[in-house]
Amino acid sequence: MDIGRILAVSKRVFIDLKNDKRSLALIIIAPLFSMAVFGLAFSGEVENIGVIIVNHDNGMDIPVVGNIDFADQVIDNIDHDTLDIQESDDLATAIDSLEAGDAWAVIYFSENYTANTMASIIPFTNASSEIELYIDMSNVNLAEAIIIEVNSALMATMEENGGSLPVTVERTEVYGQNAEFMDFFVPGIVSFAVYLFTTLLTLMAFIGERVSGTLSRVLATPLRESEIVSGYALTFSIVGTLQSIFMIVVGILAFDVMIEGNILLVFAVVALLAIVCQALGILLSSFAQREAQAAQFLPLIVMPAFLLSGVFWPLEAIPAWLRPASYFVPPSYSITAARSVMIRGWGLDMIWMDMVALVIFALVLLALAVISLKKKG
Amino acid sequence: MLAVKTDKLTKNYGDFKALDGLELQVIKGEIYGLLGPNGAGKTTAIKVLVGLLKKTSGTAQVLDAEIPNKQIASNIGFMPQETAMYIGLTVHQNMEFFGKLFGMSKEQIAIKEAELLKFVDLEDWKDELVQNLSGGMKHRVSLACTLIHEPDVLFLDEPTVGVDPKLRANFWKYFNKLKENGTTVIITTHYMDEARNCDRVGFMRQGKLIAEGIPYEIMKDTGTDNLEDAFLHYATIGETSDGRMPDGGGVE
Ligand SMILES: Nc1ncnc2c1ncn2[C@@H]1O[C@H](COP(=O)(O)OP(=O)(O)OP(=O)(O)O)[C@@H](O)[C@H]1O
Ligand SMILES: [Mg+2]
Numbered sequence: 001m002d003i004g005r006i007l008a009v010s011k012r013v014f015i016d017l018k019n020d021k022r023s024l025a026l027i028i029i030a031p032l033f034s035m036a037v038f039g040l041a042f043s044g045e046v047e048n049i050g051v052i053i054v055n056h057d058n059g060m061d062i063p064v065v066g067n068i069d070f071a072d073q074v075i076d077n078i079d080h081d082t083l084d085i086q087e088s089d090d091l092a093t094a095i096d097s098l099e100a101g102d103a104w105a106v107i108y109f110s111e112n113y114t115a116n117t118m119a120s121i122i123p124f125t126n127a128s129s130e131i132e133l134y135i136d137m138s139n140v141n142l143a144e145a146i147i148i149e150v151n152s153a154l155m156a157t158m159e160e161n162g163g164s165l166p167v168t169v170e171r172t173e174v175y176g177q178n179a180e181f182m183d184f185f186v187p188g189i190v191s192f193a194v195y196l197f198t199t200l201l202t203l204m205a206f207i208g209e210r211v212s213g214t215l216s217r218v219l220a221t222p223l224r225e226s227e228i229v230s231g232y233a234l235t236f237s238i239v240g241t242l243q244s245i246f247m248i249v250v251g252i253l254a255f256d257v258m259i260e261g262n263i264l265l266v267f268a269v270v271a272l273l274a275i276v277c278q279a280l281g282i283l284l285s286s287f288a289q290r291e292a293q294a295a296q297f298l299p300l301i302v303m304p305a306f307l308l309s310g311v312f313w314p315l316e317a318i319p320a321w322l323r324p325a326s327y328f329v330p331p332s333y334s335i336t337a338a339r340s341v342m343i344r345g346w347g348l349d350m351i352w353m354d355m356v357a358l359v360i361f362a363l364v365l366l367a368l369a370v371i372s373l374k375k376k377g
Numbered sequence: 378m379l380a381v382k383t384d385k386l387t388k389n390y391g392d393f394k395a396l397d398g399l400e401l402q403v404i405k406g407e408i409y410g411l412l413g414p415n416g417a418g419k420t421t422a423i424k425v426l427v428g429l430l431k432k433t434s435g436t437a438q439v440l441d442a443e444i445p446n447k448q449i450a451s452n453i454g455f456m457p458q459e460t461a462m463y464i465g466l467t468v469h470q471n472m473e474f475f476g477k478l479f480g481m482s483k484e485q486i487a488i489k490e491a492e493l494l495k496f497v498d499l500e501d502w503k504d505e506l507v508q509n510l511s512g513g514m515k516h517r518v519s520l521a522c523t524l525i526h527e528p529d530v531l532f533l534d535e536p537t538v539g540v541d542p543k544l545r546a547n548f549w550k551y552f553n554k555l556k557e558n559g560t561t562v563i564i565t566t567h568y569m570d571e572a573r574n575c576d577r578v579g580f581m582r583q584g585k586l587i588a589e590g591i592p593y594e595i596m597k598d599t600g601t602d603n604l605e606d607a608f609l610h611y612a613t614i615g616e617t618s619d620g621r622m623p624d625g626g627g628v629e
Contacts, residue, residue, distance in 0.1 A: 002480070004477060005477065005478055005480075007477075008474055008477035008478055011474075012463065012466065012470070012474045015465070015466055015470055016463065016465040016466065019466065019506065020465055212459065212460070212461055212464070213457050213459040213460075213461035214461050216424075216429045216457065216461075217457050217461040218478060219429060220427040220428060220429055220453070221450055221451075221455075221479060222447060222451050222479060223478045224447070376430055376431045377390070
């Protein structure tokens with residue numbers, strides 16, 4: 001391998017990218033756009049969920065203390081930004097509204113709510129108190145938010161009254177104190193964008209080289225297949241790093257994403273990923289005869305990464321039998337590593353496994369890319 | 378003193394014999410014209426000789442080295458039939474890139490580039506993107522890139538397609554100059570008027586060389602007074618109704 005020829009190829013690919021306004025737009029604008037869309041859509045909490053409260057609780061008169069009313073306290077403890085509360089006296093009317101789609105839930109306190117609650121605190125009784133929840137599960141996200149809100153209001157009420165639940169959960173945030181959706185999303189979308197654009201750009205560039213005949217032309221010079229692949233790898237690892245720097249800077253400025261660990265590690269991981277992806281692009285190009293066929297590869301490139309890389313939802317959310325497939329999706333390693341570095345503050349000692357996986361991918365795919373170029377008619 | 382020598386060279390695409398026992402001998406320092414109808418195997422022969430296609434059987438040597446051989450790549454210049462330029466790069470950037478592939482220094486490239494751009498008359502287009510050039514202009518850039526490293530053996534696959542007559546005359550002047558400096562030129566063309574400028578021409582058909590000689594002799598052999606008629610003679614000789622050559626129809 002001759003370093004001069006590798007640099008010549010690398011520089012040529014750079015110039016090609018720089019002169020092509022389309023790929024520039026693809027590298028810069030598309031990731032920004034996706035960050036803006038997801039950032040705005042997901043970073044806010046759910047708010048103003050319409051619910052109807054029917055409170056029939058009579059409270060309870062206790063000597064010395066006076067009248068206590070647990071239902072009122074629970075209602076006070078509900079976050080009125082999250083739930084947009086309407087009051088109603090009649091349960092049947094309220095349920096009608098729910099069924100008409102005018103509210104997402106009806107929260108019902110019976111006449112004896114306070115009394116039952118008091119009774120249930122006394123040991124050895126079988127009494128129980130219940131808040132009845134009628135809920136529209138057609139939107140799972142909203143329904144879950146309502147359930148969580150009612151539960152936490154209930155717990156807060158218990159604590160205020162000196163009573164505590166027999167079983168409580170004590171939460172200590174080991175990693176990611178106050179982490180929000182964007183803290184989870186930005187490290188993922190960086191790798192996803194680099195994966196997508198590096199693979200696509202090399203695929204298109206290489207189909208172009210095959211169709212126009214430049215590939216065979218340069219192979220008739222002293223240039224070797226391995227030098228072409230190295231030149232492309234050099235350029236795209238630099239472009240991938242620049243792309244990730246750009247996205248992370250935007251993430252910090254616009255969404256204040258947390259960076260607990262050494263950000264250079266993230267760039268190293270992304271650069272590795274870019275090398276894997278350009279080799280993948282070259283390899284795929286050997287299956288295409290015409291430029292238009294690049295589009296046919298799009299689903300093949302996008303879908304596995306979209307579903308199995310963990311960028312939009314955790315791998316735990318896909319069926320267990322499908323999960324091992326994510327081992328074959330290179331961005332899943334860099335996404336895991338980047339999240340661990342940025343949110344958990346992990347160092348090389350913790351993420352080296354992911355890096356080794358990417359290095360293995362890189363070596364195998366680079367070798368296959370060289371072999372695919374050496375294949376002659 | 379042979380620059381190119383092939384012996385029973387064959388190249389199959391599946392069952393199809395694109396080269397069928399080609400016997401080609403090109404003497405060092407001559408301009409050799411490879412003629413023949415579309416599909417005769419001219420491009421295939423050149424691609425095998427520059428190492429882009431694997432031969433099926435037979436032997437082939439370029440500059441006394443059995444091909445494929447990367448060692449001699451720096452002594453060879455190859456201009457493909459398709460333009461094959463990086464259209465997203467300027468003329469200058471293309472030439473610089475090819476120069477670097479041959480290990481030339483920036484200074485060497487600059488000197489050679491100036492000379493070649495003058496020869497192909499594109500000095501004013503140096504910093505234009507190749508995609509903005511006309512077809513003939515692209516072809517001229519392609520030729521300039523092929524010549525940048527001063528190769529000993531030149532394989533030019535239809536270098537003058539789409540080039541206007543004035544520039545074509547220039548091209549031939551330049552080829553003759555290269556020849557004087559000892560360069561061997563193997564050129565394919567469908568323009569018979571320029572084939573006359575070759576020292577020798579070989580006539581290919583269905584993967585074989587069926588006639589060879591200096592242009593004057595070829596015309597004499599076929600009883601014609603121009604190469605155009607000689608071409609027609611060889612292109613149709615012994616043709617059967619299905620358009621294929623009868624067995625043993627090859628002439629040495
Ligand atoms: N990749 C390929 N697969 C199958 N057949 C091929 C392939 N490339 C060329 N051929 C066939 O080989 C034969 C020789 O083609 P070649 O390009 O060498 O012809 P040529 O003499 O250069 O013709 P032209 O004057 O049109 O350039 C043709 O019949 C062509 O169809
Ligand atoms: Mg041809």
